[in-house]
Amino acid sequence: MSETITIRVLRYDPDKDAEPRFDDFIVPYRDEWVVLDVLAYIKEALDPSLAYRGSCHMAVCGSCGMMVNRQPKLACHCFIRDYRGQLVTVEPLDHFPIERDLIVDQDGFIEKLSSLYPYLVTEHDKPLSEGTNLQTPAQLAAFRPFTQCINCLLCYAACPQVALNEGFTGPAALAIAHRYNRDSRDSGEELRSEITDSHHGVWDCTFVGACSEVCPKNVDPAAAIQQTKISASFRWLKARLLPGGTS
Amino acid sequence: MTRRPYVRPLHPHWWLRDRRQFLYILRESTSVFVGLYSAILMNGLIRLSQGREAWQSYLDALSSPLGVTVQLICLAFAAFHAVTWFGVTPKAMPPILIKGEPIPACTIIRGHFILWAILSLAVLIVLGG
Numbered sequence: 328m329s330e331t332i333t334i335r336v337l338r339y340d341p342d343k344d345a346e347p348r349f350d351d352f353i354v355p356y357r358d359e360w361v362v363l364d365v366l367a368y369i370k371e372a373l374d375p376s377l378a379y380r381g382s383c384h385m386a387v388c389g390s391c392g393m394m395v396n397r398q399p400k401l402a403c404h405c406f407i408r409d410y411r412g413q414l415v416t417v418e419p420l421d422h423f424p425i426e427r428d429l430i431v432d433q434d435g436f437i438e439k440l441s442s443l444y445p446y447l448v449t450e451h452d453k454p455l456s457e458g459t460n461l462q463t464p465a466q467l468a469a470f471r472p473f474t475q476c477i478n479c480l481l482c483y484a485a486c487p488q489v490a491l492n493e494g495f496t497g498p499a500a501l502a503i504a505h506r507y508n509r510d511s512r513d514s515g516e517e518l519r520s521e522i523t524d525s526h527h528g529v530w531d532c533t534f535v536g537a538c539s540e541v542c543p544k545n546v547d548p549a550a551a552i553q554q555t556k557i558s559a560s561f562r563w564l565k566a567r568l569l570p571g572g573t574s
Numbered sequence: 575m576t577r578r579p580y581v582r583p584l585h586p587h588w589w590l591r592d593r594r595q596f597l598y599i600l601r602e603s604t605s606v607f608v609g610l611y612s613a614i615l616m617n618g619l620i621r622l623s624q625g626r627e628a629w630q631s632y633l634d635a636l637s638s639p640l641g642v643t644v645q646l647i648c649l650a651f652a653a654f655h656a657v658t659w660f661g662v663t664p665k666a667m668p669p670i671l672i673k674g675e676p677i678p679a680c681t682i683i684r685g686h687f688i689l690w691a692i693l694s695l696a697v698l699i700v701l702g703g
């Protein structure tokens with residue numbers, strides 16, 4: 328018999344299961360397969376009821392985030408050859424409610440992200456006749472790495488503070504807020520600061536740094552959050568020391 | 575089809591199950607030892623204010639085997655604390671551009687180590703001389 332690999336998959340059917348359980352699947356081993364291919368094989372050949380998310384197969388869509396042997400990974404970026412001879416355990420992303428099998432409920436994240444004005448906020452609409460907004464390479468470099476986020480949520484699964492403080496805005500949302508705050512075309516920092524500077528904003532972060540280590544797009548949310556802490560501190564001081572401050 | 579999202583409880587030993595989280599808790603726990611050493615120094619000031627005898631007994635306690643062991647443990651944790659924090663400093667500051675290029679993280683970290691060495695040397699020279 329040709330080589331096989333055993334995949335242990337967390338299963339949860341809200342219609343039937345009181346709580347999640349694990350199913351083991353023995354699948355053919357292929358050097359070029361990633362975990363996402365294995366899940367597709369299981370769904371096609373072994374158990375069509377398996378539920379998971381995935382789309383682009385190239386670390387762009389951010390849909391296939393899951394725990395592989397307890398580490399947050401993109402299933403499309405995770406070759407089974409790296410787990411040869413081991414049992415591979417696949418679970419939905421940590422720190423999110425499980426909707427079904429490997430699919431998590433992302434509503435909490437979407438709400439947090441939406442509250443941060445995750446788009447360019449401009450003071451006044453510029454007429455088309457004024458042409459495009461120009462930026463220097465330095466102005467672009469100030470926020471470019473933070474534009475790479477694909478909302479895969481691996482950083483939320485890696486962060487213990489997300490698990491310990493339900494209200495924590497979390498790494499990706501704060502990194503995206505920072506991305507717009509650093510953009511020379513944007514003037515929404517004051518609006519965003521209501522959330523970013525609050526307890527559940529950057530101050531729930533204890534600088535674990537795990538978010539940046541697991542991020543598949545090198546976004547470095549930990550850096551975004553620490554830099555926001557500095558700006559938040561200045562805003563706090565300014566509000567108290569300068570005449571006309573708020574409190 | 576019903577929606578009944580299941581919330582998995584956090585594992586009671588979550589920080590022991592993962593190397594990264596374990597190192598994080600270890601880094602955080604160093605603050606206990608840094609605090610302990612600060613308390614020892616504060617106690618030194620109090621003893622100093624109580625006169626020559628009290629100060630001498632404080633010095634004796636520091637150089638006893640127990641005193642030396644406690645200080646060595648504090649030193650080890652303080653060093654671990656410093657090294658881990660130096661490692662993350664590049665993230666804690668906005669990118670500094672030189673000729674349009676950000677200073678690489680490793681240069682910033684190295685800078686901290688060099689400054690640490692210089693300051694330690696200065697303290698040793700001042701105290702020793």
Ligand code: SF4
Binds near residue numbers: 481542547
């Ligand atoms: S910051 Fe990185 S890990 Fe977090 S959601 Fe964005 S791409 Fe994924």
